[in-house]
Amino acid sequence: MSILLLIFVFVVWSHNVRNSMANGVTLESLRLSLIRQEDTIIFGLIERARFPTNSPTYNESYVSTPTFSGTLVHFVVKETEALQAKAGRYANPEEHPFFPDNLPPSVVPPYNFTEVLYPPAASININKDIWDMYFKKLLQLFVAPGDDGNYASTAASDLVCLQVKVHALSRRIHYGKLVAEVIFRESPGEYEPAIRAKDRDALMKLLTFESVEEEVKRRVAKKAMVFGQEVTLNNDDNKGKYKVDP
Amino acid sequence: MSILLLIFVFVVWSHNVRNSMANGVTLESLRLSLIRQEDTIIFGLIERARFPTNSPTYNESYVSTPTFSGTLVHFVVKETEALQAKAGRYANPEEHPFFPDNLPPSVVPPYNFTEVLYPPAASININKDIWDMYFKKLLQLFVAPGDDGNYASTAASDLVCLQVKVHALSRRIHYGKLVAEVIFRESPGEYEPAIRAKDRDALMKLLTFESVEEEVKRRVAKKAMVFGQEVTLNNDDNKGKYKVDP
Numbered sequence: 001m002s003i004l005l006l007i008f009v010f011v012v013w014s015h016n017v018r019n020s021m022a023n024g025v026t027l028e029s030l031r032l033s034l035i036r037q038e039d040t041i042i043f044g045l046i047e048r049a050r051f052p053t054n055s056p057t058y059n060e061s062y063v064s065t066p067t068f069s070g071t072l073v074h075f076v077v078k079e080t081e082a083l084q085a086k087a088g089r090y091a092n093p094e095e096h097p098f099f100p101d102n103l104p105p106s107v108v109p110p111y112n113f114t115e116v117l118y119p120p121a122a123s124i125n126i127n128k129d130i131w132d133m134y135f136k137k138l139l140q141l142f143v144a145p146g147d148d149g150n151y152a153s154t155a156a157s158d159l160v161c162l163q164v165k166v167h168a169l170s171r172r173i174h175y176g177k178l179v180a181e182v183i184f185r186e187s188p189g190e191y192e193p194a195i196r197a198k199d200r201d202a203l204m205k206l207l208t209f210e211s212v213e214e215e216v217k218r219r220v221a222k223k224a225m226v227f228g229q230e231v232t233l234n235n236d237d238n239k240g241k242y243k244v245d246p
Numbered sequence: 247m248s249i250l251l252l253i254f255v256f257v258v259w260s261h262n263v264r265n266s267m268a269n270g271v272t273l274e275s276l277r278l279s280l281i282r283q284e285d286t287i288i289f290g291l292i293e294r295a296r297f298p299t300n301s302p303t304y305n306e307s308y309v310s311t312p313t314f315s316g317t318l319v320h321f322v323v324k325e326t327e328a329l330q331a332k333a334g335r336y337a338n339p340e341e342h343p344f345f346p347d348n349l350p351p352s353v354v355p356p357y358n359f360t361e362v363l364y365p366p367a368a369s370i371n372i373n374k375d376i377w378d379m380y381f382k383k384l385l386q387l388f389v390a391p392g393d394d395g396n397y398a399s400t401a402a403s404d405l406v407c408l409q410v411k412v413h414a415l416s417r418r419i420h421y422g423k424l425v426a427e428v429i430f431r432e433s434p435g436e437y438e439p440a441i442r443a444k445d446r447d448a449l450m451k452l453l454t455f456e457s458v459e460e461e462v463k464r465r466v467a468k469k470a471m472v473f474g475q476e477v478t479l480n481n482d483d484n485k486g487k488y489k490v491d492p
Binding site for chain 2: 036039046047050056062063064065068076086087089091095109111112113152153155156160215222223226229231232
């Protein structure tokens with residue numbers, strides 16, 4: 001299976017937005033920001049691919065400390081989140097930690113982030129699904145087998161990939177209901193039968209646009225090729241060589 | 247001044263290596279790895295450029311904790327290094343922390359990293375220069391003015407940029423003397439007069455190759471353009487638009 005399909009899972013939801021303005025948020029600017037986040041996801045994956053699998057990073061018996069039991073990547077993510085919480089990262093409603101329990105308080109003054117969205121949307125947390133999907137499915141598709149001993153750096157690269165995905169998805173979740181609402185208001189008659197029938201599939205079909213999704217897929221594949229290429233002064237030497245399989 | 251010149255400072259030293267083998271290290275493989283690190287540096291800078299200046303990140307009066315006095319970026323770098331030390335990062339002789347004092351011990355079993363180099367080379371630490379150069383000169387050249395409140399994420403992005411630069415430079419410092427030794431052995435007669443006269447400039451001139459340095463400059467500029475472009479399905483719209491000034 002191509003890596004594209006999985007990157008696609010992360011980014012495709014993020015589109016299908018139409019130009020509109022609600023609560024001061026321009027949907028066009030949101031769309032541009034989501035497109036920019038595709039680059040960040042692809043850079044993150046290419047950077048993780050610098051290291052081989054490094055399986056001890058994911059092996060519970062590898063870490064030996066009386067105060068912690070779990071894998072090295074669990075340790076690094078949990079501890080990094082704790083210190084970033086002190087630095088105020090989770091004051092931004094778009095940031096969602098993987099290990100939200102017992103996070104230390106921030107040591108910086110509060111910043112007035114705008115919370116655009118409905119509280120039910122803000123309470124959605126699918127980080128566990130992202131975590132499982134990344135480690136159980138995505139990782140083995142783009143890293144080479146092997147062990148170079150750089151387990152801490154490997155875990156730090158995994159964290160970057162996970163954080164940017166959470167951020168991208170969290171934006172989508174945050175804005176999702178708003179976007180659906182805007183689309184609904186444009187032509188309520190089209191949606192009412194499906195809403196009354198609680199027909200999720202029909203609603204999803206009405207709310208998404210296949211041509212936009214196709215465009216996202218093609219753009220992400222192109223980005224993976226552009227950013228993953230070996231750039232040399234004479235590029236003809238490297239045609240078709242990429243750091244990750246687009 | 248173009249950002250290229252400063253990226254160049256980071257990467258140009260890293261080249262001028264000839265094919266050779268010493269202590270089991272292939273200089274060609276080192277050269278390829280250094281070229282790959284150019285990508286990592288450029289990705290890092292592009293990612294930092296997602297955020298504006300965010301000046302409170304660098305303002306000592308912003309952090310308020312009785313146990314720490316300094317800027318937020320100092321806090322994030324120091325604390326991240328402490329937890330990565332626990333995760334074993336600094337067992338690799340190519341990794342050099344910015345705040346090496348009082349690092350906690352590793353909680354993972356030791357990995358047998360090969361230390362290829364002379365102890366005097368290993369003891370060189372120019373992290374302070376890298377730190378100053380990054381914050382005092384480089385940063386303002388590629389980030390937009392402004393404040394979006396994401397100071398913790400900004401500091402985390404700065405850390406990624408700093409770590410990869412240290413890693414790239416540290417490889418160069420580690421291998422530097424070895425490379426000079428190999429070049430010297432190829433034609434000792436050429437170097438002896440300058441060595442006896444302790445003429446640093448003449449030695450540097452003999453050990454570097456202007457054509458290689460020119461090639462590195464041109465390649466880094468090209469990479470900054472390729473990785474920094476706005477990739478769309480119809481690229482003609484975006485000719486000449488880049489995320490950082492190449």
